[in-house]
Amino acid sequence: MTSFGFGQELVDHAEGAVITTRDGRRILDFTGGVGVLNHGHNHPRIIAARERFARQGRMEVHKTYFSPYVGALGHNLAAVLPGDLNMSFLPNSGAEAVEGAVKLAYKYHGGKRNTILRADISFHGKLLGSGSLTGSSQNHFAFPGIPGVVVFPYGDLEAVRQLIAEHRRDDGSSDVYALFIEPFSASTMRHCSEEFLRGLRELCTAEDIVLVFDEIYTGWGKTGTMFYFMRYPGLIPDVVTTSKSFGGGKSSISAYVAREPIFRKAYDSMKDALLQSTSTTYYGFGEECATAIEAINVAVEEDFPARARAIERILGPGLARIAKEHEDEVVEVRGAGALWGVFLRPNKVLDLIGKLAPGGIARDPQFGTKLVTCAVIDDLYRRHDIYAYYTLNGKNPLVVGPPLVTDPADVERFLDALDATLAVGLPRLVTRFVREKVSSLW
Numbered sequence: 001m002t003s004f005g006f007g008q009e010l011v012d013h014a015e016g017a018v019i020t021t022r023d024g025r026r027i028l029d030f031t032g033g034v035g036v037l038n039h040g041h042n043h044p045r046i047i048a049a050r051e052r053f054a055r056q057g058r059m060e061v062h063k064t065y066f067s068p069y070v071g072a073l074g075h076n077l078a079a080v081l082p083g084d085l086n087m088s089f090l091p092n093s094g095a096e097a098v099e100g101a102v103k104l105a106y107k108y109h110g111g112k113r114n115t116i117l118r119a120d121i122s123f124h125g126k127l128l129g130s131g132s133l134t135g136s137s138q139n140h141f142a143f144p145g146i147p148g149v150v151v152f153p154y155g156d157l158e159a160v161r162q163l164i165a166e167h168r169r170d171d172g173s174s175d176v177y178a179l180f181i182e183p184f185s186a187s188t189m190r191h192c193s194e195e196f197l198r199g200l201r202e203l204c205t206a207e208d209i210v211l212v213f214d215e216i217y218t219g220w221g222k223t224g225t226m227f228y229f230m231r232y233p234g235l236i237p238d239v240v241t242t243s244k245s246f247g248g249g250k251s252s253i254s255a256y257v258a259r260e261p262i263f264r265k266a267y268d269s270m271k272d273a274l275l276q277s278t279s280t281t282y283y284g285f286g287e288e289c290a291t292a293i294e295a296i297n298v299a300v301e302e303d304f305p306a307r308a309r310a311i312e313r314i315l316g317p318g319l320a321r322i323a324k325e326h327e328d329e330v331v332e333v334r335g336a337g338a339l340w341g342v343f344l345r346p347n348k349v350l351d352l353i354g355k356l357a358p359g360g361i362a363r364d365p366q367f368g369t370k371l372v373t374c375a376v377i378d379d380l381y382r383r384h385d386i387y388a389y390y391t392l393n394g395k396n397p398l399v400v401g402p403p404l405v406t407d408p409a410d411v412e413r414f415l416d417a418l419d420a421t422l423a424v425g426l427p428r429l430v431t432r433f434v435r436e437k438v439s440s441l442w
Contacts, residue, residue: 014041017406019387028386030414032338032401035186035217038245039298040405046248049294053287060286069289076296077257080226083236087263088255089276090284090292094216094243095125097254098180100276101239102129102146104258105178105210107266107275113177115167116146119154123187123393124180124214133180135393150176154185155192157199164207174207184228186217188394189334189341194232201235210262213237216254217339220245220295221304221404224312224337238262248295251288307404308337311411315340315400318415326422338404341397342418344372347426369396372426375433379424384417 010022017040019027032038039046059065070090078086091097102116116133118124124133132145150167152159160179167175179200184191204211215227219242225231227240239262243254267276282288298304312335319333319340331343346368364370373390376398380386390396402411421429 016040016042017403017410025385027381028410028413030400030402030406031387031389032222032403033244033249034389035222035244035401036247037249038220038222038304038404039248039295040403041249043248043298043405045294045298046250046291049248049290050250050287053290058286058290063284067284067286067289069286069293070284073289073293073296076293077255080296080300081240081257082230082234084260085236085240085257087258087260089258090253090255090289091280092252092254092282092288093125094241094254095127095130097216097241097243097256098124098130098133098212098214099127101180101210101212101241101256101258102133102178103276104239104256104262104266105212107272108210108262109177109208113169113175114148115150115176116148117150117152117160117163117176117179119181119185120151121154121185121188121190121394122180122182122214123185124182154188154190155196157196157203160200161203164203164209174209176207176209178210178212179204180212180214182214182218184215184218184223184336184339185394186339187391189339189391189397190394191228191336194235197229197232197235201237204238210239211237212239212241214241216241216243220299221308222337222339222401223335224309225305226299228336245299246292246295247288248291248298251291251295253285253288253292304404305337308339310408311338311402311404311406312336314408314411315415318412319400322415322419322422325419329422329426335400338402338406340400341391342400343395343397344369344376344426346372366396371433372430373398375426375429376418376421378433379421379429380417384421386414386417 012020012022014020017029019029021027073090074088077088089100091100118133120135122133122135124130126134128143129146131143132149135151150163152163164174164176169175181192181200183197200211213229218228220226229235229237239256239258241256246255247253267273319342323330323333329345331345333340333342335341373396377388377390380388388398390398
């Protein structure tokens with residue numbers, strides 16, 4: 001997208017759902033910071049918390065002093081999450097949270113189990129470990145990774161059951177130590193059914209497998225509940241990972257939150273306590289924790305799940321209407337809360353462009369979809385001052401993921417702009433886009 005023209009302008013300032021560039025353009029940001037900006041840009045309460053921390057000269061790093069910020073943040077996470085999900089660990093990024101959860105699960109079983117299950121469409125990060133748990137098409141190079149990773153079709157409970165049956169040790173006990181799943185896959189806009197998630201919980205309980213829900217993108221109200229899995233009462237994983245908007249748009253912080261029995265069996269000894277992956281220099285960094293505390297406060301007190309549901313009441317019917325009126329351009333729309341995908345339809349013009357494109361671009365089976373989606377994004381940006389993006393995973397939908405502080409009138413504005421853009425027609429949009437943006441790259 002940078003090659004297609006983005007990233008060449010400088011931003012002067014940003015507030016809420018609006019970016020203002022150096023030349024005075026006011027851009028409506030419907031990317032939601034790719035999951036980071038539930039609070040919008042520069043939420044005043046988040047800014048105030050960070051300024052207060054700095055003004056008071058609080059201490060950041062030294063691990064031999066107790067941090068009230070780590071204590072308060074862990075307490076508040078336990079208060080928000082259900083059941084005995086009350087042991088929190090605070091690395092810097094979502095991928096680190098995932099790797100911490102892997103280590104926890106492996107250590108929980110004393111290193112005696114060797115198999116870990118993940119979905120075919122999963123996205124859990126790009127580090128060596130988390131990358132091996134990611135099913136994205138971006139993983140076209142074989143870096144070393146976690147051994148024993150086995151893949152199941154997303155949402156297919158019978159396939160999971162079969163894989164668990166196939167991976168047993170000589171004594172008949174399970175060889176699977178963890179199962180990772182995104183209850184709502186933000187990179188493909190697919191979600192697990194309640195039956196599937198409860199079925200996973202039942203299987204994992206029966207086989208003593210650590211069940212990990214990855215809610216790094218979808219946490220803190222984005223899809224209409226505080227975390228997606230919390231729409232199903234009584235459903236409790238063994239570990240939840242979170243990041244992105246957890247830091248209020250300002251703090252680089254993540255967490256994996258474990259059920260207390262899982263943690264205590266794995267790490268509750270002087271010998272093993274420092275084996276967990278979060279005993280790093282920046283673990284529990286004071287200002288980051290103070291920011292996350294206020295981010296949770298805002299999400300709870302401003303009722304972010306309700307805000308997402310209010311956005312859904314506009315976006316859901318609006319996108320459905322657009323899909324119906326532009327059925328030649330739109331294959332389908334799907335999503336929840338303030339996170340939706342618009343799946344656009346490549347056509348014969350794009351097939352021709354794909355044949356003309358050089359090298360690796362032409363071999364990309366999703367090239368046509370990516371190109372047509374970028375053409376729509378480009379028109380929204382240039383003619384309507386609206387910033388959107390598309391996912392690099394799955395079928396590359398145009399993502400509609402506004403911050404949860406977005407005004408309802410701006411949601412309507414986005415729908416009107418998307419309607420007007422699609423009315424131009426995809427062949428015309430693509431032809432103009434290729435001529436003005438892409439041809440110089442070939």
